[in-house]
Every structure is written in structure tokens, then in C-alpha cells.
Amino acid sequence: MRPAARVQAAIEILDEILEGAPAERALTAWARRSRFAGSKDRAAIRDHVYDVLRRRNSCAQVGKGLTGRSLMIGLLTLQDQDLDALFAGDGYGPDKLQPAERPSDKAVVGNDLPEWAIPELRQTLGEDFELVEAKLKERAPVILRCNLRKTDRPTAIETLRQQSIETEPHPASDTALTVVKGARQIAQSAAYQSGLVELQDASSQAAIEALPLRNGMRVLDYCAGGGGKLLAMAARVEGTFCAHDAIPLRMQDLPVRAKRAGHKAHILASDDLNSAKPFDLVFCDVPCSGSGSWRRDPDGKWRMTRQDFEELLKLQAEILDQASHLVTSDGTLVYATCSMCHSENTEQVAAFLRTHPEWSIQAQTQWTPLQNCDGFFAAVLQKL
Numbered sequence: 442m443r444p445a446a447r448v449q450a451a452i453e454i455l456d457e458i459l460e461g462a463p464a465e466r467a468l469t470a471w472a473r474r475s476r477f478a479g480s481k482d483r484a485a486i487r488d489h490v491y492d493v494l495r496r497r498n499s500c501a502q503v504g505k506g507l508t509g510r511s512l513m514i515g516l517l518t519l520q521d522q523d524l525d526a527l528f529a530g531d532g533y534g535p536d537k538l539q540p541a542e543r544p545s546d547k548a549v550v551g552n553d554l555p556e557w558a559i560p561e562l563r564q565t566l567g568e569d570f571e572l573v574e575a576k577l578k579e580r581a582p583v584i585l586r587c588n589l590r591k592t593d594r595p596t597a598i599e600t601l602r603q604q605s606i607e608t609e610p611h612p613a614s615d616t617a618l619t620v621v622k623g624a625r626q627i628a629q630s631a632a633y634q635s636g637l638v639e640l641q642d643a644s645s646q647a648a649i650e651a652l653p654l655r656n657g658m659r660v661l662d663y664c665a666g667g668g669g670k671l672l673a674m675a676a677r678v679e680g681t682f683c684a685h686d687a688i689p690l691r692m693q694d695l696p697v698r699a700k701r702a703g704h705k706a707h708i709l710a711s712d713d714l715n716s717a718k719p720f721d722l723v724f725c726d727v728p729c730s731g732s733g734s735w736r737r738d739p740d741g742k743w744r745m746t747r748q749d750f751e752e753l754l755k756l757q758a759e760i761l762d763q764a765s766h767l768v769t770s771d772g773t774l775v776y777a778t779c780s781m782c783h784s785e786n787t788e789q790v791a792a793f794l795r796t797h798p799e800w801s802i803q804a805q806t807q808w809t810p811l812q813n814c815d816g817f818f819a820a821v822l823q824k825l
């Protein structure tokens with residue numbers, strides 16, 4: 442496909458997203474009905490769509506409208522691309538640019554955040570708010586976790602290099618590697634397929650590294666999902682690792698991932714929890730706004746409403762309370778989110794402590810993209 446045809450494809454996909462389709466679904470549906478497109482075309486179109494979603498307000502402002510076409514005019518202007526060459530009206534490219542569509546001044550006012558999130562983020566980030574907001578417009582780096590059960594970081598770097606994937610150590614965690622070349626080869630590489638490395642952001646790895654894990658512990662990942670946090674914990678110590686999720690289907694890949702990594706994960710249904718022995722550590726990676734990972738999932742940023750957010754806050758408090766009953770009398774409860782919103786993090790922990798005076802905070806950490814990682818929050822709570 443020529444660059445202009447890729448732009449036209451992005452316009453059509455963005456129109457579907459604006460009508461309510463989730464971005465991933467719209468991209469997949471387009472790829473299915475466009476068998477002529479190769480993997481490079483699909484990747485380029487995806488980049489256009491995600492670049493727009495990261496800066497939707499700015500693109501709409503410069504492109505003077507909230508349609509796929511205006512957003513792409515805005516994006517390409519912000520990227521200093523030759524608009525007339527791309528909107529030439531030939532082949533499979535978009536129609537010629539009309540005089541009224543000429544973009545407005547590139548100087549953008551305002552930000553690329555939903556209204557409800559602005560006070561939340563300001564409260565957490567203080568004077569870093571503008572810097573973090575600017576970072577959220579960028580593409581996120583690809584980060585790997587080297588699996589300490591199978592390798593160490595220098596060996597993983599060398600093994601990946603032999604497979605044409607260049608990485609460098611990430612300062613946030615002793616297991617984290619930033620991919621600087623060859624990101625698209627990772628899933629097919631022997632290093633990934635044999636479980637030497639996993640995809641995981643550096644802040645999640647740093648949060649796991651800071652936990653008081655010891656050999657022999659019984660650990661429960663209460664909101665396990667795909668099991669990323671469970672696998673990262675199991676790589677660090679010998680113990681019994683159990684996984685639970687309110688939607689068990691979300692854990693369907695976990696057994697295969699655990700096997701690849703050389704661990705065992707015991708899947709527990711909600712009913713099993715009632716009769717389970719207490720756990721030394723319960724990790725709650727609760728459902729959240731995802732504001733810390735809006736670089737990776739910018740669609741999520743525009744989908745959540747204030748009402749959704751308030752419902753999430755209630756659910757988070759319920760999960761924290763339920764999970765606290767599953768911990769041994771001297772055990773550890775970890776509350777984590779991939780959010781930078783005040784109400785989801787420190788406020789949520791403070792509210793829990795007010796109603797559960799038998800718990801105290803051992804550590805509470807907020808990561809932000811200014812540390813070259815996704816925003817993430819973890820509070821380690823100990824029973825008194």
C-alpha cells in the first residue's frame with residue numbers, strides 16, 4: 442500500500458472508533474476485510490490510529506473537527522508531513538484537501554486528557570502534571586522482564602542480541618530491559634518462546650521487586666488476569682502461587698505462560714477461596730482507569746466516563762476488603778493499580794486503613810512515565 446492509501450485506511454478505522462467501536466476491534470476487522478494489506482501496512486495504519494488517539498484533542502484542534510479525516514489532517518500536520526502529497530485525491534488515497542480543510546495553526550492549547558481525569562492527575566502529579574501529560578502523547582517503549590528462574594540480565598541481553606533484538610538495562614528494576622531494536626521479532630524469538638523473557642512494563646517489575654517475598658510463601662494473585670504479576674513473583678522465590686480472577690476466562694493463557702516460564706500456577710475459582718488456607722501474601726492488581734498506561738492503550742482514555750470511574754472506585758474498595766480476609770494473621774496485602782489517579786491510589790488505601798485499623802502501610806510507591814515506565818501504584822500493607 443502507498444502512504445496515502447494507509448492514511449485513507451486510518452481515516453476509515455478512526456471513523457468506526459468515533460462511532461463507538463473499540464480500537465482493537467476496528468483494526469482487526471479492517472485487516473480481515475483487507476487481505477491485500479501486508480504486515481508493514483497493518484503496522485503503519487495501526488501507528489496512525491494510535492498516534493491520533495494519544496493526541497485526539499490536539500489532532501481535532503489542528504484538523505478542525507472530530508472525524509477520521511480531520512483527525513488525520515491534524516496528526517499529519519503535527520508530524521510535519523506533506524499534506525498535499527497525502528491528500529492528492531489519486532489512487533486509494535484520501536480526496537483532495539479542500540480550502541476549508543487547511544489545518545489551523547500547529548500551536549495547540551489545552552491537553553489530551555478527558556475532563557474527569559485532569560483534577561485526579563493534578564492531585565497526584567503536582568508540578569509534574571504538564572510533563573507527564575506530554576509524555577502520555579508519546580509511544581511507549583517495549584519493555585521485557587528477564588525471567589530470573591531461567592537466566593540473568595546480561596545473559597538475556599546477549600541471547601536476544603544473537604536473535605537480532607537489541608536491548609539495554611532499564612534502571613527501574615534489576616529484571617527490566619528496554620528494547621531498542623527488533624521489537625517486532627520478540628514474539629517469534631527463541632528467547633521469548635523458551636520463557637527467558639516476558640513482556641512486562643518496568644514499573645510492574647519494580648513493584649514486584651520491592652515486595653517482601655520469601656521462599657516457602659503461599660501467594661495469591663487475587664485479580665490475576667493473564668497472570669503477569671504472578672509470573673513475576675514466582676520468578677523471584679520458591680513458593681506456592683495461586684491465581685484467581687472474577688472472570689476466569691481472563692486466566693485462560695496463564696497455564697501455558699507459566700509452563701513456558703518454568704512455574705506452576707494453581708487456578709482457584711471464587712468458591713475455592715472460601716475453603717482455602719490463608720495466604721502469606723495476597724496481591725490485588727485491581728481493575729482501574731489504566732491512566733498510567735494510556736500511552737499503550739489511548740483508546741481506554743477516551744472510553745471511560747466519570748460514572749465508570751466512580752463505579753470502579755467502589756469495586757476497588759470491595760476487592761481490597763474481600764482480599765484482606767484471605768491473608769494470614771501476620772501476612773501482607775498488596776494493593777496495586779496501573780493508574781496515576783489520586784482517588785484510585787493513596788485515597789483508596791487511606792479509606793481502607795480508616796475502616797481496617799488492624800492494617801498499616803509498609804510502603805507506598807507511585808511510578809510515572811517520567812521514570813520511562815508506565816504509571817503504576819503499589820501499597821504494601823501489613824497486619825499489625
Ligand SMILES: C[S@@+](CC[C@H](N)C(=O)[O-])C[C@H]1O[C@@H](n2cnc3c(N)ncnc32)[C@H](O)[C@@H]1O
Binds near residue numbers: 663664667685688727
Ligand atoms: C488490572 S487487571 C489484572 C492484570 C493482571 N494482574 C496482569 O498482570 O496481567 C484486573 C483484573 O481484575 C479482575 N477482576 C475484576 N473484578 C474482580 C473481583 N471482584 N475480584 C477479582 N478479580 C476481579 C478482572 O477480571 C481483571 O482481569
